[in-house]
Amino acid sequence: MGTTKTHIFSPKHNELARAAKVMAHPARVAILEYISKQEGCICTDLVEEIGLAQPTISQHLNEIKKVGLLKGTFEGKNLCYCINREKWLELQHFFNSFFSVIHQNCC
Amino acid sequence: MGTTKTHIFSPKHNELARAAKVMAHPARVAILEYISKQEGCICTDLVEEIGLAQPTISQHLNEIKKVGLLKGTFEGKNLCYCINREKWLELQHFFNSFFSVIHQNCC
DNA sequence: TATTATAATCGTAATATTGCAATATTAAAT
DNA sequence: ATTTAATATTGCAATATTACGATTATAATA
Numbered sequence: 390m391g392t393t394k395t396h397i398f399s400p401k402h403n404e405l406a407r408a409a410k411v412m413a414h415p416a417r418v419a420i421l422e423y424i425s426k427q428e429g430c431i432c433t434d435l436v437e438e439i440g441l442a443q444p445t446i447s448q449h450l451n452e453i454k455k456v457g458l459l460k461g462t463f464e465g466k467n468l469c470y471c472i473n474r475e476k477w478l479e480l481q482h483f484f485n486s487f488f489s490v491i492h493q494n495c496c
Numbered sequence: 497m498g499t500t501k502t503h504i505f506s507p508k509h510n511e512l513a514r515a516a517k518v519m520a521h522p523a524r525v526a527i528l529e530y531i532s533k534q535e536g537c538i539c540t541d542l543v544e545e546i547g548l549a550q551p552t553i554s555q556h557l558n559e560i561k562k563v564g565l566l567k568g569t570f571e572g573k574n575l576c577y578c579i580n581r582e583k584w585l586e587l588q589h590f591f592n593s594f595f596s597v598i599h600q601n602c603c
Numbered sequence: 604t605a606t607t608a609t610a611a612t613c614g615t616a617a618t619a620t621t622g623c624a625a626t627a628t629t630a631a632a633t
Numbered sequence: 634a635t636t637t638a639a640t641a642t643t644g645c646a647a648t649a650t651t652a653c654g655a656t657t658a659t660a661a662t663a
Binding site: 393394395397398399402403405406409410411412413414415416417418419422425426427428439440441472474477478480481484485487488489490491492 | 500501502504505506509510512513516517518519520521522523524525526529532533534535546547548579581584585587588591592594595596597598599
Binding site: 497498499500521523548549550551552555556573574 | 645646647648649650651652653654655659660661
């Protein structure tokens with residue numbers, strides 16, 4: 390009990406849910422927007438920018454990484470990463486095509 | 497602790513996160529897709545369609561209702577509801593415009 | 604009115620998420 | 634080799650989510 394029954398759903402539905410989950414927290418939305426608005430790679434100050442503790446930001450970043458939305462260098466002293474444009478566009482299309490299926494004529 | 501620090505984020509980020517959260521579970525994605533593909537209103541069999549227990553489906557439906565994605569009649573014997581087209585389009589644009597902000601030239 | 608079919612609510616167990624303090628890594632600079 | 638600045642990891646507490654059995658509410662029908 391308590392666990393999502395992933396196996397009873399289609400891969401498509403699971404993938405969309407997984408992608409949505411990444412954006413299901415305001416911190417991650419803020420992080421994504423901040424990074425995507427940068428000119429180049431990001432190399433610090435996300436912590437002050439967002440206002441959560443460093444370990445918390447690190448965790449959120451990891452969630453974003455796991456779905457493939459970031460690329461660059463992650464370990465060591467200075468971060469240097471940015472949005473993975475291919476994945477970003479992929480998700481945009483994924484969401485958009487999901488929202489496009491309505492055959493509705495009631496209510 | 498344990499609670500999302502909603503107050504430190506912008507309304508926009510909180511709203512997008514809230515919308516994403518609804519789609520952050522495969523059951524809700526499946527429910528939304530099923531309903532949106534129906535010709536008219538839905539009047540039963542979501543439980544067999546999805547494969548979760550009736551209280552669980554009811555809970556998920558409630559989450560979807562809470563963001564305003566459903567309209568129609570909810571109480572009583574037979575359900576009769578469908579996608580709230582205005583809200584649906586609103587979310588589509590919301591996601592789409594979020595994904596549209598990239599000023600990226602690195603990596 | 605009693606029955607029946609359908610959906611909501613309650614209660615609860617299992618698991619996941621969020622957040623941070625403390626600590627450990629990492630790699631550059633001294 | 635030390636120090637230093639930046640990020641990752643660990644461990645844990647608080648809260649949220651997921652799921653379902655049992656029960657209750659609802660409204661149509663016999």
